[in-house]
């Protein structure tokens with residue numbers, strides 16, 4: 656019984672001795688190995704060897720950081736499609752590691768995306784700025800100045816591989832600002848001496864256009880000269896219709912509208928014109944008297960003037976014209992003469 660125990664103790668001692676020798680042996684081997692070799696990471700990208708890294712985690716952090724913010728301003732991110740692989744190995748102590756070279760080769764494959772903002776006018780890109788605050792400021796300033804185009808200006812965030820040239824907000828505001836056109840108002844006229852303007856150019860159109868107005872005859876009488884005819888007293892085409900009537904015959908407004916001219920106008924003599932809207936006007940020329948002033952509104956049938964023979968006229972008659980946007984059309988298409 657005692658000898659069995661003794662044997663066990665002897666065996667145990669032998670084992671301890673063996674383990675100690677083994678540990679010392681391994682230690683010597685490790686010492687020899689690591690005095691000649693060092694642990695590094697071989698870095699490859701898609702199987703291509705880039706070099707040895709001394710510090711894998713530092714290199715990885717550096718690459719991750721670069722992908723987040725690149726190396727210049729306005730970078731949104733850098734897209735590196737294939738990231739490197741790392742494998743542990745032992746190399747001779749004097750072999751140089753090339754972490755910087757590896758880093759540069761990896762980021763060379765990256766595509767940099769920039770983030771900035773485009774200022775749009777009617778969805779067309781006009782200017783570029785770097786921040787959303789600048790966009791808001793530009794839009795607010797144009798609103799404050801009541802720019803005509805304030806409702807057509809917007810902005811959009813851009814992620815692009817090319818960086819556009821930025822414009823400062825003051826320049827953008829100054830160049831986009833459009834002064835609001837004043838509301839068109841009918842001039843207020845206190846007396847007939849202040850006259851409006853009138854188009855009297857000889858510009859005729861023989862076609863029929865629907866003006867959407869039911870005109871009434873301003874006077875009754877006999878047609879003495881037709882639209883478009885040429886006569887001895889005129890050097891050019893007749894822009895209206897002549898209706899003979901005695902001097903003083905009241906002339907009624909052919910349709911409702913606003914008096915835009917009331918006064919003497921060259922060969923037209925005493926002329927009154929009525930704007931019926933949508934560019935449609937009627938002219939009453941050679942009058943003896945004018946009863947309405949510029950700016951006055953008239954109803955259909957209101958007496959606006961009296962027949963006469965003023966201007967280039969050989970006898971009392973009404974020269975009646977229908978003009979659309981300044982072009983004379985044949986009154987016979989609109990009146991019952």
Ligand SMILES: [Zn+2]
Nearest residue numbers: 895896897974
């Ligand atoms: Zn005439």
